[in-house]
Amino acid sequence: MTEGNFVDYVKMFVSSGNGGKGSSHLHREKFIEKGGPDGGDGGRGGHVILRGNSNLWTLLHLKFKKHIRAGHGLSGSKSRSFGADGTDEYVDVPLGTVVRDTETNEIIFEITDDGEERIIAQGGKGGLGNWHFRTPTNQTPRYSQPGIPLxxxxxxxxLKVLADVGLVGFPNAGKSTLLSVVTSAKPKIADYEFTTLKPNLGIVKYRDFQTFVMADIPGIIEGAAEGRGLGHYxxxxxERNSILLFLIPxxxxxxxxxxxxxxxxxxxYNPEMLDKDRIIAISKCDMLDDELKAELKELLDNELPIPYLFISSVAQQGITELKDKLWKMLNS
Structure with missing residues (x-):
């Protein structure tokens, strides 16, 4: 997937359908001059429904589809005929999609399961026909209910990316290079900061045809939690990653x-992130000779509170050990 095709933020206007109005019809046929009420109910207005789809990885298909409108319910008619329900509109979204009210910025719900359906705009209920309002003292009611508005x-x-492993690091730490080595992804790689502006996903192939998903996140700078750099973007x-892989050159x-x-x-940004499993990869270690690496290892053994490994994406050093460690952490 190219960087320009990764869309993870979309604003939309959704509208359900009006409920159909009930009928006030009175029964009429040959030899029956004054039949009773037989008005049918109006149909329900269509819902706008968001549906999780595991085959989607981005909101690109909704980028230019900013207005979603469901069908209106039809009015009831004679002979207690019900009006047809309005057509429901389904909007497929990738797993990990968070739905917010644009005006209040409150989270309405999240879609996390394949096939999960949530109504975002409820269709109006159809009105009752006059048949429902007959009584012993009012046997020919000439009124019915209107439908409930849309x-x-x-x-x-x-979209919050769903991945097993998320790469975390400063700009130009080698995250995209690592992703290109351990997966078939082809992220943009260059020798300057903020080369990556959108998340990249790749599938890491492990032993015995097993796989896990790795996400390359744009580089973090100090103050990102307050919105500096690309900030909250x-x-x-x-937030969705099971393991955080810190990449430090x-x-x-x-x-x-x-x-x-x-x-x-x-x-x-979110204190709950500290509950995730973490591991550090010291990248670009091909620049170190054995003596420097031994000195650095002795220093880090006393300083770092979590496991770490030395890797070099370019020289293919430590990549197999990193995969083994990540797989073990994912399945522990």
Whole structure:
């Protein structure tokens, strides 16, 4: 999937259908001059329904479809004939889609399961025909109910990427390079910061035809939790990952400090992120000789509170060990 085709934020207007009005018809036929009421009920207005679809990975198909309108219910008629229900409108969305009220920014619900259906705009109920209002003292009521009006909403769809492993790191830490090595994904790679502007997903092939999904998230900068850089635009994608893989280059001035900054940004954005399993990969270790690597290892053994590995995506060093470790963590 190219970067331009990854759409994870869409605003929409949805409108359900009006309920059909009930009929006030009185029965008439040959030899029966004054028949009783026989007006039928109006049909229900159509719903607008969001449906989870595991085959979708982005909101691209909704990018230019900003207005969704369901069908109106038809009016009832004579002989207690009910009006037809309005046509429901189904909107397929990828798993991990959060639905918000655009005006209040409140979360209405989330779609997380394949085939899950949630009504976002309820169709109006059809009105009752006059047949329902006959009584012993009023045997020919000439009134019926109107249908209940439609429901309109402005909503915002936000996609939070569903992946097993999320890559977390500063810009230009080598996240896209690692993703391109361990998966078949082809993210944009260049020697400057913020090369990645949209999340990239890749499927990591493991032993015995087993797989897991890895997500490359745009680089975090200090202050991202307050919206600096790309801010909340990408931090929400990390919320869905089972494991957080922190990628810190071997030539970083202070590896422990970089890890602390990254962890603090996640904590300030959502403290629940600290409950996820975490592991650190020291990238670009092909720049280190054995002596430097031994010194760095001795230093990190005392400083880092979580497991770490040395890897080099370019030299293919430590990649198999990283896959083994991630698979073990996912299935522990």
């Amino acid at each position: 429901e309109e909403k402005h909503i915002t769809l936000e 990408f931090l929400r994608h990390i 071997a030539d970083a001035p202070d590896i422990k400090k970089q890890y602390d900054i990254l962890l603090d940004e996640l904590r300030r």
